[in-house]
Amino acid sequence: MAGQSKENTRYLSDTAADDDTIDFEIIELLFFAYRDFTSDPDAILEKSGFGRAHHRVVHFVDREPGMTVADLLDTLKITKQSLARVLKQLIDSGYIRQETGPEDRRQRMLYTTEEGQALARALAEPQSRRIADALARSGPGARETVKRFLAGMKNAAD
Amino acid sequence: MAGQSKENTRYLSDTAADDDTIDFEIIELLFFAYRDFTSDPDAILEKSGFGRAHHRVVHFVDREPGMTVADLLDTLKITKQSLARVLKQLIDSGYIRQETGPEDRRQRMLYTTEEGQALARALAEPQSRRIADALARSGPGARETVKRFLAGMKNAAD
DNA sequence: AAAAATATGTCAATAAAGCTGACATATTTT
DNA sequence: AAAATATGTCAGCTTTATTGACATATTTTT
Numbered sequence: 001m002a003g004q005s006k007e008n009t010r011y012l013s014d015t016a017a018d019d020d021t022i023d024f025e026i027i028e029l030l031f032f033a034y035r036d037f038t039s040d041p042d043a044i045l046e047k048s049g050f051g052r053a054h055h056r057v058v059h060f061v062d063r064e065p066g067m068t069v070a071d072l073l074d075t076l077k078i079t080k081q082s083l084a085r086v087l088k089q090l091i092d093s094g095y096i097r098q099e100t101g102p103e104d105r106r107q108r109m110l111y112t113t114e115e116g117q118a119l120a121r122a123l124a125e126p127q128s129r130r131i132a133d134a135l136a137r138s139g140p141g142a143r144e145t146v147k148r149f150l151a152g153m154k155n156a157a158d
Numbered sequence: 159m160a161g162q163s164k165e166n167t168r169y170l171s172d173t174a175a176d177d178d179t180i181d182f183e184i185i186e187l188l189f190f191a192y193r194d195f196t197s198d199p200d201a202i203l204e205k206s207g208f209g210r211a212h213h214r215v216v217h218f219v220d221r222e223p224g225m226t227v228a229d230l231l232d233t234l235k236i237t238k239q240s241l242a243r244v245l246k247q248l249i250d251s252g253y254i255r256q257e258t259g260p261e262d263r264r265q266r267m268l269y270t271t272e273e274g275q276a277l278a279r280a281l282a283e284p285q286s287r288r289i290a291d292a293l294a295r296s297g298p299g300a301r302e303t304v305k306r307f308l309a310g311m312k313n314a315a316d
Numbered sequence: 317a318a319a320a321a322t323a324t325g326t327c328a329a330t331a332a333a334g335c336t337g338a339c340a341t342a343t344t345t346t
Numbered sequence: 347a348a349a350a351t352a353t354g355t356c357a358g359c360t361t362t363a364t365t366g367a368c369a370t371a372t373t374t375t376t
Contacts, residue, residue: 023286027217027282030289032312081364081365085362088325104373121180128182134308138307145296145303148295151187152295153289211332211333228351228352239334239336239355262343264343
C-alpha cells in the first residue's frame with residue numbers, strides 16, 4: 001500500500017468537514033471526565049478487594065435503605081446472576097444485610113451496616129470533592145445548568 | 159432479626175444528616191447519564207460483533223489520524239496486551255490500517271479506513287444527538303458551562 | 317385446595333476486556 | 347557494539363458481565 005499518503009490527507013479533510021455535524025468535543029470531555037471520576041474510588045476499593053460492581057451496590061443500598069433485590073436489579077440494569085456474586089460477598093463481609101420483607105416475605109430488603117455506610121461515604125467523598133472543584137471553576141449558576149444537562153442525558157424511561 | 163426496624167430508621171436519619179456534606183445528587187446524575195450515553199453505541203456495536211473497547215479505538219484513531227500505538231495506549235490508559243487483541247481485530251476487519259512511521263520506522267501510525275470512518279461516525283451520531291437534546295434543555299450558555307465542568311472533572315495531568 | 321405466578325437463590329458454562337510476566341524482532345540511540 | 351525503544355505475541359489470570367436451567371418459598375389466581 002505505497003503512495004497512499006495523499007489519500008490519508010484527503011481523509012483528514014473529509015473528517016474536518018464532517019466534524020461540524022457531530023459534537024466530538026463534548027463526547028470526549030465526557031469520556032475523560034468519567035474515566036477520572038471513577039478512578040478516585042477505584043483506588044480505595046482495591047484495598048478492600050472489591051471492584052466497581054461492589055461500589056455501585058453499596059452506594060445504591062446506602063442511598064435507598066430497604067430497597068429489594070428486584071429494585072437493585074432494575075437500577076443497575078444487570079442480571080440477577082451478576083448481582084448475586086457481588087451481593088453475597090458484601091453480605092459475607094458484613095457491609096450489607098438482608099431482612100425479610102414485612103409484607104411480602106419473599107422479598108429481601110437490603111440495608112447497609114455501619115461498616116457499609118462508612119464504605120459508601122469513603123467512596124463518595126473524593127468524587128464529591130472533585131465535583132465541587134469542577135463546579136467552582138465553571139462560573140455562577142453552574143450547578144443548576146449541570147444538573148439539567150446530566151438529567152437530560154439520561155433516558156426518559158428512568 | 160426481628161425488632162430491628164427502629165435501628166433501620168436510625169440509619170436513615172444518620173444518612174440524611176451526612177448527606178449534606180456529600181454531593182450524592184450529582185454523583186448519581188453522572189452515573190445514569192453515562193450509563194445511558196454509552197448504551198446508544200452499544201446497540202450498534204452488537205451488530206458488528208464489537209464491544210466498547212473497539213469503539214474507543216476507532217474513535218480516537220479517527221479523531222487523530224496518524225497517531226502511534228504508544229499514543230493510543232497513553233490515551234486509553236490500558237496495557238499494550240489489552241490493546242493488541244482489539245486492534246488486531248479492527249485491522250483484520252478492515253476498519254483500521256497501519257503505516258510504518260516515516261521518520262521512526264519502529265512506529266506504526268494508525269488510520270481509519272473509509273469503513274472505519276463510517277463506523278466512528280455511526281457510533282458518535284446518536285451520542286451527539288443526545289448531547290444536543292440535553293444542552294437544548296439546559297438553558298442559554300449551557301454549552302460553555304458544561305464544557306468547563308467536564309474539563310474540570312478530568313485530572314489535570316491530561 | 318390446586319395451580320400459576322413471583323422473588324430470590326444457585327449451578328454451570330461462556331464472553332469481553334482488562335491484567336502481569338516473559339520473550340522476540342526491528343530499529344534507533346548511545 | 348551495546349543499550350534503549352516501539353511494537354508484537356504467547357500464556358495464563360481476574361473481574362464483571364452474560365444466558366440457560368432449575369430449586370425454594372411465598373403469594374396470587376383460578
